[in-house]
Amino acid sequence: MATRKIKKKVEFIAIGSELLTSHFLETNSLYLAGKLEELGLQLSYKTVVGDRLSELQEALEVARARSWLIIMSGGLGPTEDDRTKEALSRVLHRRLVFRKDLLGKIKKRFESRGLKMPLSNRKQALVIEGAEILENPNGTAPGLWVEAEEQIFILLPGPPRELKPMVENLVLPKLKNFSQKRLLQAVLRVTGCGESWVEDQLKPVYPELPKNLELITLASPGEVQVRLRLLTEEKRLVQDLRVLNRLKNKILTVLGNRVFSQEDEPLEKVIGSKLAQMKKTLACAESCSGGLLASRITDVPGSSNYFLESVVTYSNESKIRLLGVPEGLIKDKGAVSAEVAEAMARGVRERAGADFGLSTTGIAGPGGGSETKPVGLVYTGLAFPGGVLVEKNFFLGNREQIKFLTTQKALDMLRLKLVELEKKTER
């Protein structure tokens, strides 16, 4: 056994036959990967295996042969299908012992809800010999921490609402003893430009990157994230934090006002905080965004403090009646036009008595496009104290993506205006 070559590899095993079907995708590994990264630990393997004992045992044998830290989730429940402890006891050649104290706790859990513990739950009081118990405040299945020679096996329940607090409060504090590394991170969220533009701006930054600092860009529709990650050690923490911040500030300078958040907040949260702080109000007039703009704005708790209304005017008649868009303007220019976008923004701002009015009108597709007005053509308007701005956009994507890109653009027009006003006030 001592001759077996064990590298410091980390493996995650998700257990449950449902995770092998087309209905469920396990997401615990995403959460765990993030938490492990904070300690400088990286996953080398993820495995998903069903409930069958032979296959489970086989997967554990494979993990035992190649990994140092093996984290498992699932298969700790009271049913026939829950066999994680049994499989590990076979792989490690250790007995399962019955823990009376544990049974008492599980019984109490049921009693506190006025229930009698079903007999099947007795199984949850079985523990691998020599294991440490990880208490589970949100369920009946306790977790286990098993050290075997130079390996660590961590058994956790499958439901994320049980697993996450156990990882946070029990697993990470113990794991910290096995890693001197710490991860420092900064996230800059950027909109209004493509990934290649961001990469171009970052070019002068790359040569300055210290070896232990990783700079990555991640693109998603309407957004680019710039992530800085620096692997450090406890004793170099202060020093390296300074390095990270210097680089972050350098990147902030080159990306300028394209950066909408340094706190990993979505755009609707950023404009919400600014509006609340500046005590300004907002109203929207939506055509092609179809209510999504209002919905994103109202996803933010407390948005009723600055958000007054949105009128989703899908029909021309609504645009005329609810926003005062002149009928002749729609006839002359079409509902999808800069002029109508402007009239919508002005109209909703005036009628709602808001400080700002945002408008959208465009062709979300898949039908309704023409040669002069193709699918993806969208006008976004912003009425503010003293004027109106309108932008002409061409968005690529399906209907839902075009709706989203429209709201992202409208929110960003408002953000830039708020930033401008903030600066004026500061002067």
Add this chain to the structure above:
Amino acid sequence: MATRKIKKKVEFIAIGSELLTSHFLETNSLYLAGKLEELGLQLSYKTVVGDRLSELQEALEVARARSWLIIMSGGLGPTEDDRTKEALSRVLHRRLVFRKDLLGKIKKRFESRGLKMPLSNRKQALVIEGAEILENPNGTAPGLWVEAEEQIFILLPGPPRELKPMVENLVLPKLKNFSQKRLLQAVLRVTGCGESWVEDQLKPVYPELPKNLELITLASPGEVQVRLRLLTEEKRLVQDLRVLNRLKNKILTVLGNRVFSQEDEPLEKVIGSKLAQMKKTLACAESCSGGLLASRITDVPGSSNYFLESVVTYSNESKIRLLGVPEGLIKDKGAVSAEVAEAMARGVRERAGADFGLSTTGIAGPGGGSETKPVGLVYTGLAFPGGVLVEKNFFLGNREQIKFLTTQKALDMLRLKLVELEKKTER
């Protein structure tokens, strides 16, 4: 080699170091599991492994020892990190051969876009000896089908938009020769009740289930799905389809009008089709759903044919001005009340000149709740030709969940009314 015991197990291996981080979750396996299920094939293992050659090779050795069919995605690109073919060639002890014809095709792909092929892409013309090429119409990386003794290895590119059409058009037709099984499925989507109610209704159905027919219920917020699955063979197809349909009709009878779709369509699509068919129009007045109701309705292509407008009235002043809700009513009963929900539904229906008016008003939280009006209290209203309906609901969840449950309820009220009117017309 011949003595190695190989069971008919199916394994999926996703390749790419990014899939082991906290940023990306691979979803190809979910799609593949569904497609394999159609042929009666079930995944036994899913593995995620990074780009490092030694680890990749190790994962392939493990798969080779335990699985019959091994499907891989990723690592077929032109970069240094793309080493799937190299790893498999080592595991199978087969050479990589250079295919000039393939290189020509890859070159042409670049030329058709007016680009010169970078040298690095030459690598993509390397093929494992004896492999069959799977053409990739949406990218430069061809796939491979490799048979080795009694095992099959399928190499596919990682991006879902490249992988999916290749699976559909090339992999499944070939795999059909290896399985006589076929899956028949029926999906009933249900709302307005909990999973336990559905289970109760299904109790008399369970004893009637033939052995090869699986009945499962899947709950998600605001919806329960009832799925019937029957594994059959080509020669029993017609007979078993009859069995499936008989059971499906039985379930439709016990669940009644709680079933909103038999075609796996979301609620907004169902009401959209009905409105379009009946040539009726809809307008909405939203408070706590904050625009999400309109956004769901307008996610459906062609919704401009029946959806006129939504007024998202977050402020009381908006409710009064845009919907004609009496100021005194809001003062007396509060904005969150059955009376205001009714006035909102009536108001928007009349002002928009629509056949139907839907309204929502409630407390989405996390703040704003009180003892008499807690977070989750939501009134939904429906004004229709001849009357108004209002329902009082208590929803559990966070802000976004409460918003969604509100829209689900409002849409379902409309659906039930449309079904009732359809029936009247039929008589």
